[in-house]
Amino acid sequence: MTEQRMTEQRDDTVLPFAVEALDMRGRIARLGPALDTILTRHAYPAPVARLLGEACALCVLLGTTLKEEGRFQLQTRTDGVVDLLVVDFDAPDRLRAFARFNAQKLAALEAGDREHLLGHGHLAFTVEQGGDNARYQGLAPVEAGSLQQAALSYFTQSEQIPSFVRLAVGQVVTPQGTQWRAGGLLAQFLPHSPERQRMADFPPGDAPEGHAAPEFVEDDAWTEARLLAATVEDHELLDPNLTGADLAWRLFNERGVKVFATRAVREACRCSDARVEDMLRNFTQAERDDMVHDGKITVTCEFCSTKRVYDPEDFKV
The missing domain is CATH 3.55.30.10 (Hsp33 domain)
Incomplete structure (x- = not known):
């Protein structure tokens, strides 16, 4: 060593x-x-x-x-x-x-x-x-x-x-x-x-009755x-x-x-402000409207639990 x-x-x-x-x-x-x-x-x-x-x-x-x-x-x-x-x-x-x-x-x-x-x-x-x-x-x-x-x-x-x-x-x-x-x-x-x-073969499902599988010898x-x-x-x-x-x-x-x-x-998580904002912009306006609660869009990463809060007005075209 x-x-x-x-x-x-x-x-x-x-x-x-x-x-x-x-x-x-x-x-x-x-x-x-x-x-x-x-x-x-x-x-x-x-x-x-x-x-x-x-x-x-x-x-x-x-x-x-x-x-x-x-x-x-x-x-x-x-x-x-x-x-x-x-x-x-x-x-x-x-x-x-x-x-x-x-x-x-x-x-x-x-x-x-x-x-x-x-x-x-x-x-x-x-x-x-x-x-x-x-x-x-x-x-x-x-x-x-x-x-x-x-x-x-x-x-x-x-x-x-x-x-x-x-x-x-x-x-x-x-x-x-x-x-x-x-x-x-x-x-x-x-x-x-x-x-x-x-490696040993898997058992043949359609082998005839009495068929003897060859013996497998491991190296x-x-x-x-x-x-x-x-x-x-x-x-x-x-x-x-x-x-x-x-x-x-x-x-x-x-x-x-x-x-x-x-x-x-x-x-280390790959989530970031830029990634989440790009994701939100890829949704339709109707989809973003469904995400609004108490006037805000909240996104929490499943991996790192980071919570990000956005103003829906920032994503309107």
Whole structure:
């Protein structure tokens, strides 16, 4: 490992790493103040905060693959108590997020019921790389209320890359008080030979009776890499005193792990006075008239909760 292990910033970073002996690449996300700002600003109930924290960790694990420009968005739409999660990552480092939930249904939910908290639906990843690059969207089913499983389904079905994902969210006590934190680990098997990367086929729905599917044998390198990654503990992903490089070393040092420069993450919304004013001008006069309450037009950003108040006369043609 490099000297970065001794000096790495602990909070609000994503650390890329590689274990070349096992043909594995991965990323470790550690979110602290940025996530705490997002969650406490909206005063989300703890179950909703944990779910949105997982979504933020997953988003930055994937979004930081973008370089200096572009946008990565994670969005869920489900039939659960939390029916909408939206997380935006604007390269190189800006993160924002919000959740929509039914407070009455949440109050009636049994403690620990994640299946009905998130529910069933779909997870969408949207990538906009800027310039002339095409917009890309990938979808995966959300089942049993698990973002981890939805992400694995996406990599398995859409990308066909053997992958491991672990997400953790919790509150820790710091000298400044209680703080929300999140961590994530993504490990992927990326050998040079596509044949080594193959995965088990899905069960054939129309196979004749008595048909024996060929036995699938997972590549030994990926088996070892996955088992090593699975030893990660939630408290390690959340520990404010443990760097991502230290965690990578703990998990993979026996096989030789190489870490790269961390990517910083910060909480920042893209809303601005100019953007909101342009949006209002794009509405028809009738639509703006419907927005008037007590003689003013009030616009509150769903992400950062910034409230802006306008005089309707300023937008009349």
